[in-house]
Amino acid sequence: MGPFAVRLRVPFAPLVDSLHLLYADYPILEDEALVDLHVGLGPPNPLRRRVKPIVRFTIDARAPFPDSPAAHALPTLEWGINWGIATRANHLLMLHCAAIERDGQAVLFPAWPGHGKSTLCTALVHSGWRLLSDEFGLVRPEDGAILPIPRLIPLKNESIEVIRSFAPEAYIGPSFYGTRKGTVAHVRPPAESVERQGEVARPGWLVFPRWVKDAPLTLEPMPKAQSFLMVATNAFNYPVLGETAFRLVGDMVRTCECFSLTYSDLDEAVTALDRLTRGAHG
Amino acid sequence: MQQAQRHPLLWFDWPDGHAVYQRSSGETHFLNDIGGPLLRCLSDDEADGTGKADRTDASRCVEKLLAESGPEDLSAQLRVLLKRFEELGLVRRPAPR
Numbered sequence: 001m002g003p004f005a006v007r008l009r010v011p012f013a014p015l016v017d018s019l020h021l022l023y024a025d026y027p028i029l030e031d032e033a034l035v036d037l038h039v040g041l042g043p044p045n046p047l048r049r050r051v052k053p054i055v056r057f058t059i060d061a062r063a064p065f066p067d068s069p070a071a072h073a074l075p076t077l078e079w080g081i082n083w084g085i086a087t088r089a090n091h092l093l094m095l096h097c098a099a100i101e102r103d104g105q106a107v108l109f110p111a112w113p114g115h116g117k118s119t120l121c122t123a124l125v126h127s128g129w130r131l132l133s134d135e136f137g138l139v140r141p142e143d144g145a146i147l148p149i150p151r152l153i154p155l156k157n158e159s160i161e162v163i164r165s166f167a168p169e170a171y172i173g174p175s176f177y178g179t180r181k182g183t184v185a186h187v188r189p190p191a192e193s194v195e196r197q198g199e200v201a202r203p204g205w206l207v208f209p210r211w212v213k214d215a216p217l218t219l220e221p222m223p224k225a226q227s228f229l230m231v232a233t234n235a236f237n238y239p240v241l242g243e244t245a246f247r248l249v250g251d252m253v254r255t256c257e258c259f260s261l262t263y264s265d266l267d268e269a270v271t272a273l274d275r276l277t278r279g280a281h282g
Numbered sequence: 283m284q285q286a287q288r289h290p291l292l293w294f295d296w297p298d299g300h301a302v303y304q305r306s307s308g309e310t311h312f313l314n315d316i317g318g319p320l321l322r323c324l325s326d327d328e329a330d331g332t333g334k335a336d337r338t339d340a341s342r343c344v345e346k347l348l349a350e351s352g353p354e355d356l357s358a359q360l361r362v363l364l365k366r367f368e369e370l371g372l373v374r375r376p377a378p379r
Binding site: 223224225226228229232238239242243246247250253254 | 292294300312
């Protein structure tokens, strides 16, 4: 998965089938490969399987979370892998944002939960953009490049039907009802994004999205100091990296064009971002 | 061999504000168009030890504060700012001569 080698041990048949479908395009590592995350998910106690099926997520042989209902196995695994990356990959600056790429330049979408980041990102990667990530803006300290990590995109609640309608070609896995985030379904990243997960991009735009029901589309320049504040406070490990993070975020804000985007209609938002970024190339 | 002294503060300056990284604490501070120039003047002065830092920006911000607040509030506001800078370790009070 992007710059991380992950070993999955999933002795849980229903999940194995979903994983084969959703992870179909990812390369399989050789046995001797160095592994960054050893992840597992399965029933903690075989005797409980028939009573009240639950699953336990483990990472490096430890279980950091309470057990989950077996019916939520896939969301549990996905959240767990994200948690593992967010808490361990401190050799990179990790922004909490979606990221897409075209012509070598990345658009980053830092956003708080519920602001429509994943829905917008899914629409864009089915409109000619390459998925770098739906969750992590991985910034390489040496040169500020954005490293791709094209993982499954979790859609929530109404967004699932919105994307089915916007991009019927998108492969969306099963829906999981009653999770801690409501109904969740995962979009498989386009195969090309996975094939090109070794190609880094330069940050070109910082766009702070917000979905507001029935709101007219607005795409307005965001002041730079405000942009810095939003990116820095939205990063997973800004305090851990200290001066390195300060320089990386500051340089990114200095060189990127920064905008705030309010939208309710996906087609309008995709068109506006297309115009914005095409304009940069003349 | 003498090692070059690193400035204790790193800056990014924009028209709508200033981001300042404080090496001693690992904290990032956000300052407006009054606090930014004031801190820069004070910290440059302290860092180079010459007492000859360019005070143009600081003078400008004091003038702005004066225009916005009036002379009664000016000294109170500056006192609050300087006290906060001192609490955070961004500036030090000069030793009595």
